[in-house]
Amino acid sequence: MAEEIYRQNRVSDVVWHWQKEGGAPTPSTRKAEIIKGLVGIVIGYSIAAFLYFKKGHTGMPVFIVSVSTIITCCAFFIPPAFHRIEAGFNRLAHGVGVALAYILLVPLFYTFFVCSHACMAVMGIDKLKLKKPANEETFWEERDPITDKSYYRKQF
Amino acid sequence: MNILGISAFYHDSAACLVQDGKIVAAAQEERFTRIKHDENFPVNAVRYCLAEGGVDPDGLDAVAFYDKPINKFVRILETYMSIAPRGLKPYMLALPIWMKKKLWIPLQIDKSLELAGLKMPDHLYFPEHHESHAASAFYPSPFESAAILTVDGVGEWAASTIGHGRGREMEILKDLKFPHSLGLLYSAFTYFTGFRVNSGEYKLMGLAPYGEEKYKDLILDKLLTIRDDGSFRLNMEYFAYLDDVKMTNDKFAELFGGPARQAESEISARERDIAKSIQVVTEEIVLKMANHAHDLTGEKNLCMAGGVALNCVANGRLLREGPFDDIWIQPAAGDAGGALGAALTVWHLVEEKPRIVVPGKDSMQGSYLGPDFEDDEIEAYLKQNGYVGKRVEDEDAWAKEIAQIMADEKVVGLCQGRMEFGPRALGGRSIIGDARSSKMQTVMNLKIKYRESFRPFAPSCLEERASDFFELDCPSPYMLLVAPVKRARCKGIDDTDSVPMREQINQLRSDVPAITHVDYSARVQTVTEESNRRYYKIIRAFEAETGYGIIINTSFNVRGEPIVCTPEDGYRCFMRTEMDVLVLGSFILRKEDQPAWDQADDWQQEFKLD
Numbered sequence: 001m002a003e004e005i006y007r008q009n010r011v012s013d014v015v016w017h018w019q020k021e022g023g024a025p026t027p028s029t030r031k032a033e034i035i036k037g038l039v040g041i042v043i044g045y046s047i048a049a050f051l052y053f054k055k056g057h058t059g060m061p062v063f064i065v066s067v068s069t070i071i072t073c074c075a076f077f078i079p080p081a082f083h084r085i086e087a088g089f090n091r092l093a094h095g096v097g098v099a100l101a102y103i104l105l106v107p108l109f110y111t112f113f114v115c116s117h118a119c120m121a122v123m124g125i126d127k128l129k130l131k132k133p134a135n136e137e138t139f140w141e142e143r144d145p146i147t148d149k150s151y152y153r154k155q156f
Numbered sequence: 157m158n159i160l161g162i163s164a165f166y167h168d169s170a171a172c173l174v175q176d177g178k179i180v181a182a183a184q185e186e187r188f189t190r191i192k193h194d195e196n197f198p199v200n201a202v203r204y205c206l207a208e209g210g211v212d213p214d215g216l217d218a219v220a221f222y223d224k225p226i227n228k229f230v231r232i233l234e235t236y237m238s239i240a241p242r243g244l245k246p247y248m249l250a251l252p253i254w255m256k257k258k259l260w261i262p263l264q265i266d267k268s269l270e271l272a273g274l275k276m277p278d279h280l281y282f283p284e285h286h287e288s289h290a291a292s293a294f295y296p297s298p299f300e301s302a303a304i305l306t307v308d309g310v311g312e313w314a315a316s317t318i319g320h321g322r323g324r325e326m327e328i329l330k331d332l333k334f335p336h337s338l339g340l341l342y343s344a345f346t347y348f349t350g351f352r353v354n355s356g357e358y359k360l361m362g363l364a365p366y367g368e369e370k371y372k373d374l375i376l377d378k379l380l381t382i383r384d385d386g387s388f389r390l391n392m393e394y395f396a397y398l399d400d401v402k403m404t405n406d407k408f409a410e411l412f413g414g415p416a417r418q419a420e421s422e423i424s425a426r427e428r429d430i431a432k433s434i435q436v437v438t439e440e441i442v443l444k445m446a447n448h449a450h451d452l453t454g455e456k457n458l459c460m461a462g463g464v465a466l467n468c469v470a471n472g473r474l475l476r477e478g479p480f481d482d483i484w485i486q487p488a489a490g491d492a493g494g495a496l497g498a499a500l501t502v503w504h505l506v507e508e509k510p511r512i513v514v515p516g517k518d519s520m521q522g523s524y525l526g527p528d529f530e531d532d533e534i535e536a537y538l539k540q541n542g543y544v545g546k547r548v549e550d551e552d553a554w555a556k557e558i559a560q561i562m563a564d565e566k567v568v569g570l571c572q573g574r575m576e577f578g579p580r581a582l583g584g585r586s587i588i589g590d591a592r593s594s595k596m597q598t599v600m601n602l603k604i605k606y607r608e609s610f611r612p613f614a615p616s617c618l619e620e621r622a623s624d625f626f627e628l629d630c631p632s633p634y635m636l637l638v639a640p641v642k643r644a645r646c647k648g649i650d651d652t653d654s655v656p657m658r659e660q661i662n663q664l665r666s667d668v669p670a671i672t673h674v675d676y677s678a679r680v681q682t683v684t685e686e687s688n689r690r691y692y693k694i695i696r697a698f699e700a701e702t703g704y705g706i707i708i709n710t711s712f713n714v715r716g717e718p719i720v721c722t723p724e725d726g727y728r729c730f731m732r733t734e735m736d737v738l739v740l741g742s743f744i745l746r747k748e749d750q751p752a753w754d755q756a757d758d759w760q761q762e763f764k765l766d
């Protein structure tokens with residue numbers, strides 16, 4: 001009966017999930033799901049209330065309340081269903097994100113980066129040293145010693 | 157004091173725990189997620205390291221991330237400023253990821269610590285990328301003082317650095333900046349010869365001995381300008397990694413007589429000759445850089461890290477022809493090792509803690525820094541699943557049985573002790589076999605690893621027997637040195653000038669043919685009882701059985717799969733391949749005793765080929 005009473009040690013428990021089919025969710029993952037469910041219902045009910053009381057709609061608020069109630073129930077009681085719903089929302093968010101990225105980043109590239117490039121060209125700045133090397137004896141660059149320990153606290 | 161080191165978001169993310177200066181645990185994320193070279197934030201590796209160190213929820217004192225993300229981001233922005241309007245494609249790929257993840261490192265660390273049930277410490281550090289590499293090379297080394305050379309793709313701006321380490325002090329003296337990078341040059345050729353960048357570089361190195369250095373002059377003439385001190389500039393007109401999502405452009409293809417080789421297609425003489433040529437150029441640059449590091453520091457020892465330090469052919473040449481008496485290379489020389497270097501930087505440079513050096517002995521503990529699994533747990537797992545294994549408690553009897561199995565030309569999967577940190581399997585998670593066998597290279601390549609038949613295997617050799625087999629007069633515990641096989645053992649070596657090298661592939665080249673590469677060299681691992689007692693005992697038992705204190709050692713995985721971590725990973729790989737025997741801790745499992753394997757197991761679908 002050794003296999004039934006075997007208890008994994010702390011290391012094995014973290015890296016090898018053979019005793020938990022598919023790797024049981026950690027308590028913090030579960031907590032996060034419940035929080036997401038609660039946030040979902042608050043947002044859903046708020047939108048429904050706004051549509052009902054301020055705009056006078058009836059059909060849409062009922063629909064939103066129903067959907068957000070179902071999602072929250074799934075978060076609490078049917079985690080696999082909640083995962084599917086969440087994955088769907090993630091895909092939607094990803095699509096919106098990609099579209100937004102193009103809308104924002106493409107104009108930025110053709111304005112800021114192209115203009116910066118033109119300025120650098122006019123000022124003769126060759127940051128990447130792309131020009132054919134002249135007669136430099138070496139390409140090694142000297143480094144200043146690090147004297148201030150606060151340097152290590154900075155991300156730059 | 158508990159310091160957690162983290163590397164992430166480029167390739168091979170990893171975590172490491174340093175407790176009061178001692179390296180307690182280190183692992184790459186890929187081993188847990190089973191995604192090769194996983195670059196995502198190493199949540200699982202962090203959890204493992206903290207569990208291994210028994211760190212309490214509020215017991216973490218500092219976290220060190222292996223580079224300065226803002227500096228890296230600035231480099232990327234300045235690159236686009238330099239090349240716009242070219243470069244829209246890589247810009248659109250890079251910027252959203254930076255916005256979403258890479259600029260919020262403290263947040264990512266906080267999240268992963270929360271998952272591990274730990275509180276975020278007050279102290280968060282960001283050493284520079286190459287400083288982390290340099291620290292990973294120098295601090296664990298057996299040298300009181302040494303020159304330090306780091307060479308990789310790119311960090312923030314630096315792509316190669318020369319440094320100097322003395323006691324607990326370490327300083328970077330000089331650097332070569334992006335895009336003029338030896339790592340990226342080698343990766344460009346990796347791409348052009350049809351292998352995967354950041355993964356297939358070692359294949360290019362393995363292919364080199366089959367070719368001739370026909371393109372060396374062309375490379376030196378057109379692609380780069382080198383100075384005597386090893387510094388160089390690339391001619392970026394031939395490379396595409398600044399403005400595209402590939403490494404080389406049409407001009408490069410024109411220079412080498414046609415487009416890049418398609419992955420998985422036939423390897424032609426051109427690819428073999430290109431591989432040889434870029435390998436020789438790389439070796440010469442590394443030698444020149446090392447000479448310059450020697451001149452600058454006056455040291456007799458050298459420490460190395462960065463992806464290029466995994467080029468063991470260059471390392472072997474550096475040891476034989478270079479100015480240094482001794483060299484030490486960080487076994488996790490790639491970015492995974494940056495996690496370790498970052499943590500050690502905090503301990504020695506920020507906390508100013510002294511460094512204790514034991515001459516001749518590094519502090520990497522054989523690089524066995526990953527998880528281990530108890531025999532009782534393996535037994536419970538086997539019973540639960542109906543798998544059949546024999547427990548052999550006595551270590552000598554265990555080693556003898558494994559040695560006998562190998563002597564019968566059977567292939568053994570070995571999963572015992574702590575998992576290795578770094579890309580090499582060193583007897584913890586290895587596939588082992590008889591180095592004397594003439595059929596072993598083909599059997600292992602085609603039936604077990606499912607990889608290209610030209611790929612050579614490496615030997616594990618008793619340290620005291622290394623000089624009987626190789627022209628090697630120093631230990632090579634991490635399989636990072638290539639040495640010539642003893643001439644007296646070689647067969648047909650006098651014919652090498654008359655027979656084209658590629659025709660020698662199937663020739664019997666020595667009395668240990670399975671580990672003798674086509675150029676009569678081998679990538680050696682020397683094993684001592686102190687570094688890995690059980691593994692040492694297997695090789696010693698094999699010597700007692702056959703007279704040869706040497707075996708084949710290759711990583712325990714199939715092509716494209718990360719090296720196995722848990723006994724479950726090991727069993728799955730064992731059943732998917734034509735391996736004969738599996739060793740899980742003290743258990744020996746024979747294929748014929750196992751229940752039918754009915755799991756859907758198309759590994760070629762599961763793992764992306766490298």
Ligand SMILES: [Fe+2]
Pocket residue numbers: 285289308309310311462463490491
């Ligand atoms: Fe690196």
